[in-house]
Amino acid sequence: MAPPMSAVSFQSISKNYQTPKGVFQALNNVSLDIEEGEFFGLLGPNGAGKTTLISILAGLSRASSGRVLVQGSDVQADYADARRKLGIVPQELVFDPFFSVREALRFQSGYFGVKDNDAWIDELLESLGLADKANANMRQLSGGMKRRVLVAQALVHRPPIIVLDEPTAGVDVELRQTLWHFIAKLNRQGHTVLLTTHYLEEAEALCNRVAMLKQGQIVKLSSMSDLLKSASSNVLQFKTDAALPPALAQRARVTGRIVQIPAQDAGDVEALLAGLRQGGVVPEDVEIRRADLEDVFIHVMNEQAQVAEAGA
Ligand SMILES: Nc1ncnc2c1ncn2[C@@H]1O[C@H](COP(=O)(O)OP(=O)(O)O)[C@@H](O)[C@H]1O
Numbered sequence: 001m002a003p004p005m006s007a008v009s010f011q012s013i014s015k016n017y018q019t020p021k022g023v024f025q026a027l028n029n030v031s032l033d034i035e036e037g038e039f040f041g042l043l044g045p046n047g048a049g050k051t052t053l054i055s056i057l058a059g060l061s062r063a064s065s066g067r068v069l070v071q072g073s074d075v076q077a078d079y080a081d082a083r084r085k086l087g088i089v090p091q092e093l094v095f096d097p098f099f100s101v102r103e104a105l106r107f108q109s110g111y112f113g114v115k116d117n118d119a120w121i122d123e124l125l126e127s128l129g130l131a132d133k134a135n136a137n138m139r140q141l142s143g144g145m146k147r148r149v150l151v152a153q154a155l156v157h158r159p160p161i162i163v164l165d166e167p168t169a170g171v172d173v174e175l176r177q178t179l180w181h182f183i184a185k186l187n188r189q190g191h192t193v194l195l196t197t198h199y200l201e202e203a204e205a206l207c208n209r210v211a212m213l214k215q216g217q218i219v220k221l222s223s224m225s226d227l228l229k230s231a232s233s234n235v236l237q238f239k240t241d242a243a244l245p246p247a248l249a250q251r252a253r254v255t256g257r258i259v260q261i262p263a264q265d266a267g268d269v270e271a272l273l274a275g276l277r278q279g280g281v282v283p284e285d286v287e288i289r290r291a292d293l294e295d296v297f298i299h300v301m302n303e304q305a306q307v308a309e310a311g312a
């Protein structure tokens, strides 16, 4: 029996960009298989190469080396086959300003050769909270509404694999809820989902497996549950205006006045508080919370920086 076919198989993908300063390597030998039915998260800071990888998957950009298969179809050699299996929601808001919402969706259906698609288009409009905007012109829509149309557009041909590139960057809470409710339902119905995001809360709630990308390389690939288990179990959080003692500053994540430091257990928390007292820092609004994906992410990214420094 043949092994089960991956939904998406990235095989040794590298991508070099020519820039005025010379060659820039955006992806360095990325190999990754996403299985049928997964809700997969591709995480990484800005500039890590997420959109570049998605563009190669979409056939919009060509890898410098390596290949991508979509349910066995090569995105270069069997472009039409591969493309039909994918519903891609791009990071950039691109659309034709002269179409109404319904016209845009009919046009996209035609592009995939899908006829008489209005029943499904209506269902998409309903599910995405767009029903009352069907006849609105694209250029009249707010950014959040345009984002919903892009999602509907990606799904008009009922693709088995749904790819979303930072779909909630800069959108309101209501859209996030609508969108995740809908995408999670499609995933339960059997669609494979590939999501890139730097909103880690979102990934934690939705994804069952994640890859972390940093400077064009995969630095972590793990199930969500293993990743969360590998985290320090707790985080000490407080507010202060004072500078932290250097030993603590190294371990801390600081956002404005808010300081967060990983801690294994109660003894560790006590040691941290003693360290603050010795450094003359009086913490306010002290809380202890469980570690989340963001804590793991920061840890993995720092670990990699230290490895890189040690190798230099
Ligand atoms: N067309 C291009 N020419 C040159 N460099 C590019 C181009 N597109 C992206 N890059 C660079 O490649 C890196 C990865 O970009 P991108 O894939 O957009 O990252 P992400 O989506 O993870 O934020 C960045 O450093 C970016 O500046």
Ligand SMILES: [Mg+2]
Binding pocket: 050, 051, 052, 091, 165, 166
């Ligand atoms: Mg991007």
